Amino acid sequence: MQQREVDIAIIGAGSAGLSAWHAARKHSDSVVLIEGGEYGTTCARVGCMPSKLLIAAAEAAHQARDAGGFGIKISGVVVDGAAVMARVKQERDSFVSRVLKSMQRIPEEDRITGHARFETPNTLTVGDHTWVTARTIVISTGSRPTWPSMFDAAGERLVTNDDVFEWDELPESVAVFGPGVIGLELGQALHRLGVRLRVFGVGGALGPFKDATVRDSADATFNEEFYVDPDAKVEHIDRDGDAVVITFVERDSGRTLTERFDYLLAATGRRPNVDRLGLEHSGLALDDKGVPRFNRFTLQCRNDDDRPSHVFIAGDANLELPLLHEANSEGRIAGDNAGRFPELRAGQRNVPLAIVFTDPQMATVGDGYAELEKRLGGCDCLAVGEASFEDQGRAVVMRQNRGLMRLYAEHGSGQFLGAELFGPRMEHMAHLLSWALEQKLSVNQMLSMPWYHPVLEEGLRSGLRDLNASLQLGPAITERCMECGPGD
């Protein structure tokens, strides 16, 4: 076994680990980055980027088919599955190669390949070849898909997002389990690319929504396009030859059906990669899910005797907000603090922002309705406003007039608190709203900003007016702003 003694060891060369490495190197030349799986990051290899590439192809097919609604006739839209997958893989590989190229800036002697495990609080073994003793350690080991054992009946026809972007052709049919973020993004894309689809969920959850009004709107809208049952009754999952055979109660008819699918796509959530780290030797205090307890501003873990630890945890590994921008910023904070230890700095954390790239898009800004309701509902302090996109001017122009937004504010102060958004191009609206929340703007201040015409943001103005009306603050409310032009 080789022996390495370093200042800082970073476990996992994903997005969080790479950010941590760059931040840590500002403090010390003695930093190693340990990677046990494939280099290139989850985001570029099997996550954000290939999923958006598949969605982009699906959008092109959808727009071609929908063009008739504008009087444009495109006959015989053909999806060439092999060509679609070839482009997804080619662009995916190019994103991965950019990550790999940027990693060349990390000196070779500072990169160690192999699975890391704690042997003592300051010592790791990497594979069966290296002992690393480190003054501080960053855990940035990411997460992996998880599914209930009943899916194992599908054998090798059980796939996850790790497999989909390796397909050379599009399958004829897929049963998606989990109408969460991954299930809806990939499910809708596959459907639009001509794949026969059923999406099964449990307990009624749909996407990221906690506000039942928005969730119901999304449920109805998606079901106009493809089958989603967020509270499915699935009786059996079997394997017959190359097919996965699923017996379930159909949502509206109540009939028990047995259908064959090429694949079962498990999109039932992800678990943090902390279970194979030998954490029992790390001295760290763990929560009930086995994840180290940590401070979200410093990313510092705690020891099981409650003293602050020399170990930090960033990215999907800590299970807090498994999103790319959070992995990057947590990695930066963790790497910086691992370098300064025992001195620490509280890092800047942004307001929660999540966007789902379905059509219509889904987005949440702030703590989300369930959390706000818990915090402010009891004292009747939570004001709610809403606006539909059904008759929103610009959305009608674009034939994208579907969806609903709900906006939240605090009674008394009038401060904007967050939103759940379902509608066209919400990625942009969600950014505007997160910036307003970051600036702690009141609803009144937001309404006093410029509003162009005719834009989707006029729909946001309608929602803010409705919210302002529920706040009962200031002068009488204008019901509908006709002098602004049609489009509110």
Ligand SMILES: Cc1cc2nc3c(=O)[nH]c(=O)nc-3n(C[C@H](O)[C@H](O)[C@H](O)COP(=O)(O)OP(=O)(O)OC[C@H]3O[C@@H](n4cnc5c(N)ncnc54)[C@H](O)[C@@H]3O)c2cc1C
């Ligand atoms: C299909 C899909 C789509 C997504 N789309 C989006 C999106 O559109 N927008 C968005 O913000 N987020 C998206 N995400 C989430 C985003 O990809 C993740 O939040 C982010 O990639 C997490 O980065 P990370 O550094 O924590 O983990 P990773 O990039 O997974 O890095 C962890 C690394 O640690 C390594 N490792 C694990 N254990 C060990 C060990 N013991 N020793 C050594 N190495 C180890 C792993 O091999 C891995 O390389 C998506 C995720 C998926 C799955």
Ligand SMILES: NC(=O)c1ccc[n+]([C@@H]2O[C@H](COP(=O)([O-])OP(=O)(O)OC[C@H]3O[C@@H](n4cnc5c(N)ncnc54)[C@H](O)[C@@H]3O)[C@@H](O)[C@H]2O)c1
């Ligand atoms: N656009 C994005 O930002 C983006 C895209 C993809 C993934 N991600 C990240 O990846 C994370 C993981 O995504 P995910 O979709 O795997 O998790 P998720 O938590 O969003 O969704 C999992 C879904 O599976 C359902 N489910 C659980 N057990 C089930 C069962 N036995 N049968 C049927 N359904 C079941 C849950 O009710 C939930 O709806 C997300 O939370 C997100 O942070 C982000």
